[in-house]
Amino acid sequence: MLQIPLWKRLLILGLCALGLLTAMPNLFYDRVERHNDAAAALERNGFLTPEQQAALALWPDWLPSGLVNLGLDLRGGAHLLAEVQLGDVYAARMEALWPELRRALAPARAETGGIRRVPSPPDELRIEIEKSEGMARAMEIANGLSSPVVTLTGVGQKDLDIRAEGKVLVITLSEAERTALDDRTMQQSLEIIRRRVDAAGTREPTIQRQGQDRILIQVPGIGSASELKKLIGETAQLTFHPVIGRTSDKNAIAGPDQLILPSADRGEEGTYYILQKVPVMTGEDLTDARPDFDQNGRPAVAFRLDTAGARKFGEYTSNNVGQLFAIVLDGKVISAPQIRTAITGGSAQITGSFTVEETNNLAILLRAGALPAGMKFLEERTIGPELGQDSINAGRIAATVGLVAVVAFMIASYGLFGVFVSVALGLNMAMIFGVLSSLGATLTLPGIAGIVLTIGMAVDANVLVFERIREELRTARGPARAIELGYEKAMSAIVDANITTFITAVILFFLGSGPVKGFAVTLTVGLVTSVFTAIFVTRLFVVLWFERRRPRAITV
DSSP: OOOOHHHHHHHHHHHHHHHHHHHHHGGGHHHHHHHHHHHHHHHHHSSSHHHHHHHTTSOTTTTTOOOEOOOHHHOOOOEEEEEEEEHHHHHHHHHHHHHHHHHGGGGGGHHHHHHHEEETTEEEEEEEEEGGGHHHHHHHHHHHHEEEETTTTTEEEEEEEEETTEEEEEEEEEHHHHHHHHHHHHHHHHHHHHHHHHHOOSSEEEEEEETTEEEEEEEEEEHHHHHHHHHHOOOOOOEEEEEEEEEOOOOOOTTTTTEEEBOOOGGTOEEEEEEEESSEGGGGEEEHHHHHHHHSSOEEEEEEHHHHHHHHHHHHHHHOOTSSSEEEEEEEEEOOBBOOOOSSEEEEEOSSOOOHHHHHHHHHOOOHOOOOOOOEEEEEEEEHHHHHHHHHHHHHHHHHHHHHHHHHHHHHHHTTHHHHHHHHHHHHHHHHHHHHHHHHHHEEEEEEEHHHHHHHTHHHHHHHHHHHHHHHHHOOOOHHHHHHHHHHHHHHHHHHHHHHHHHHHHHHHHHOOOOHHHHHHHHHHHHHHHHHHHIHHHHHHHHHHHHHHHOSOOOO
């Protein structure tokens, strides 16, 4: 009998309603997007500007607010290809090794004599040993500072290569250590870039490693490549130094264990600070940073320290009340406040001549952490939103033409049954966008091609069913039995056809990249929704019509 249980009818209608509801925010894209950005800003910063408060009220919180993210080719944005300066990491490693080795060699001074560092390439450490007979002892001590390289395959060779060239001890990183250090640096750079971009509220960026030392960054919706470079291009190395003095002479020479850095404050142009070289603490001691306002209502950045950082900060401020304390970001003194009281709570503010936007960007950089190495940008492109809008318009026209053509063909070929298919096709399109919105998927130009292709494929199953029903009607079966057998006998062909297409889509997704993946995602989602609407939704429409009219004969 041509029957569908009540629970199954309710389930089918419920899924259709859910698809329509989750797809609905895309009809109000700009409004919902502004609402979502304001909600993200509230969660990130803890407060909203008046403009953000107005944006938050544009969409009810109880309605779904998921959107289909538009890719770089549809929305416009910025494209960067960055080269990570891995050599900086090697040089930093050698710089950190020198004081450690000097302390280790101090007890053996009687055997080695005096030692001094001699000029060398950045990725080498060269130390001249006064007594050549003490070279073996110096190499033994240096070897004691070397440790095995731990990799996924286990413990490998030592991290340092140590050799003697006459009276000079030469230390370099081993190949195994360089490989491991490269991987760690690239992974850390990827993670920090991702944090910075995500914290800025951008939607669905593409951040991935390319080759040995390059990172591809594509961020839809951002204003320009220069804006993206400003967000991620700074290393954000934050340190806190005691202030020794100030000078206006940019050619002043720093004393031992001192450094001279310029002020970044707009009100102190031409001012240079003389600081102790060794910082009291670094940005690694920070656990959180967010934009705030000081007591005078000026933009500032509030930060919180971890337990160790809070202890160091508390001890230093307790012992240096009345002294200046420089906050240094990327080689510039952004603020040098006077310590008025001991700060022991682990929380403080960074003040200076900031704008609200600058405090927000600084908080993002500090939360994300410092990049392990500098970056050189090899490619930069800004894709304007007008180009993306042209692509959207072209895709909309293609989808509309395809939809109208398919609907006209189905109605002309199958009459009332074609009308049922047309309604189901509209539900299918809504469900595709509902699923993509729920997944937070990114729609690209090839993705639009996948949706247009789905429109044509969506009615394929119905054509098989209706042709099968026609065959059954020719055998003089009753209409109810013909409809039932039509769906049953067409099922195997429908399943086979869609499984083969699904396998192809899965292969495209896992072996492809970028736009190819976008096409595979929309094609896969379209396959699932098409099968659902063809087998269940269209059949429900036919059953409801048949139960209401009870025709003695039907024409398909």
